[in-house]
Amino acid sequence: MNIVDRFLQYTHINTTTSREKGAAGIMPSSDGQMVLAQLIAKELEALDMKDIVLRETAILTATLPSNVPASAQIIPTVSFFAHLDTSAEQSNDTKAQVVPYNGGDICLNTEQGITLKEAEFPELANYVDDDIIVTDGSSLLGADDKAAIAAIMHALQTLKANPDILHGDVKVAFVPDEEQGLRGAKAFDVESFDADFGYTLDCCGIGEFVHENWxxxxxxxxxxxxxxxxxxxxxxxxxxxxxxxxxxxxxxxxxxxxxxxxxxxxxxxxxxxxxxxxxxxxxxxxxxxxxxxxxxxxxxxxxxxxxxxxxxxxxxxxxxxxxYENVANSLEGEASFPIDIAKEAYARNDIQMNAIPMRGGYDGAVLSQKGLPCPNIFTGAHNFHSIYEYLPVKSLQAASAVVVDVIKITAERHL
Incomplete structure (x- = not known):
């Protein structure tokens, strides 16, 4: 399955977080999050992932076992995280559409007169001659954070199809209800997950990288x-x-x-x-x-x-x-190596890293505080929590390529 079809498949499942159920302590707060987790679990099985565990909270974890010789030096276990829910700002079903972008405005909905305007979103000019995935103006796109899920799953598919790419153990996790207080990450058992470091994919335009927040x-x-x-x-x-x-x-x-x-x-x-x-x-x-x-x-x-x-x-x-704490507190001194690996992975894909201080929280802040250093990689999407949310296809592909290279570099540094 190509990465665009994979992403579109995920958008067909409504995973809007429910603030009311969340406030009542219910997790996942919406049924769609479990439906999406069940779909991902089946896809993980098809990729021969091991230790697939789907909990009643919709927290889903799995492992891609190392393919290096047992006699090789131990490679640290790298992990990747994405969240299942979408923001409660809009609760309608997503009607995503892929449009070839040649510049100017993009009409999202002719009947309702809803337009994604270049004058209001000038960064659109960076994506001329790219295909862009947009909404129909009646909902969020859900790239926050289904683009991350697609990028991670496509990276695993790439590794499965290319067994010559050497790697250590790779772990993945998909958690619910990030959009209301990072609830899934707070419930996540870092100790039993047993990874050495990780990355969330829950950031914006291509090249952005977060290793400090509030x-x-x-x-x-x-x-x-x-x-x-x-x-x-x-x-x-x-x-x-x-x-x-x-x-x-x-x-x-x-x-x-x-x-x-x-x-x-x-x-x-x-x-x-x-x-x-x-x-x-x-x-x-x-x-x-x-x-x-x-x-x-x-x-x-x-x-x-x-x-x-x-x-x-x-x-x-x-x-x-x-x-929650600033992720930077967990990435100081010798613990800064996840940042260095990401920098090299960006460079291998000719991507200029744009490290930004995040004026907010994300799952990685909680995970880092629990002992799993976890900076944040871009998904390529723009305008989170808005009907004007959009996702350039080349940026989505680049996010997945960065995940693959992070895995490769982690192994190369220890072989």
Whole structure:
């Protein structure tokens, strides 16, 4: 099966994540994710993969055994990850179409007048004379992350068809519900998987590579006031809503998502619920450096303590929690070799690596924190979570070729 047909086959299965079921602790949160996992498991069997395990959570793992002589030096086990779900921004079935691109705009849907415009998405100009896979304007394409699944599976097919390519053990994993808090990766058993390092494929245009992202945490601040009837409220009423607003006003000006970019961290006031008696404020805290992240968390703790001192005992409480670490923390010094291997694999395919700091999280952040160093390779897709999502075919093919070369280079360095 060619890689385009493989990808299109995956898009026919609706794997939209369900935030409601996810919040209830159900995994996978949508039936389609299990359907897709079952299809992939059958394809893995056809490729003679070993140790294929599909769990009730839809976490699927398998191993391509080493084909080097037993007497050869031990080759580290490399692994590759993709997620099964698509974002909840759109829940309609995908109607993907392949269009030859000669430049200019692409009409996605004549009846509804939906057009992918070069003026709005100028990077389209990089893909003239390529075939581009697009939506019909009524759904996501699902290249996030079905392009990754197709690239990994096509790489395994390539190795199966070319037994002269020497490799060590190669492990693959497909996990559910990445799109709502990296739930599949958090449930993933890294120890039993027994790989030495890995790569997720969950990134954007050709050449992009992620080996650093946020240190991420959450804060839940509870403001407890004192209710009173307004006719006799003087000196008695403590309005928790006003406490929360005053707390927000004391956050550093300009350090919010809408004012920051690149490696600039922030405090994100994300949700506030309550009344005059009790108000709960939820925040996200993000910073690329360990020191910066720890400083932000300490600052919120100090603010909470000071406000409690100002407004009275029991008026303010805070709960701080770590969500995931920067992948870079796991790729320092001698542990940086997955980056070096990827650089060589990109170069072998005449791809200029564009290492970008990811202002978000991905499965590799959780996996790295669990002890499996896991940077992120491109899939070639653009405009994730949008009806304007598109996937240049040559970029998809290049992603799969990079996976093959990562496997080859890993073996070459130890033979």
């Amino acid at each position: 240190n991420a945490g959450d804060a839940v601040i509870t403001f407890t006031g004192q209710s009173a009837h307004p006719m006799s409220a003087k000196g008695k009423l403590k309005n928790s809503l006003l406490m929360a607003h005053q707390f927000i006003s004391m956050l550093p000006a300009g350090e919010a998502p809408q004012y920051t970019e690149g490696r600039e961290g922030y405090y994100w006031v994300k949700e506030m619920t309550g009344n005059s008696a009790k108000t709960v404020l939820k925040m996200d805290i993000r910073d690329f450096t360990k020191q910066g992240y720890q400083g932000r968390m300490a600052f919120l703790q100090t603010m909470s303590n000071n406000c409690a001192g100002l407004w009275g005992e029991g008026t303010v409480s805070i709960h701080l929690a770590d969500r």
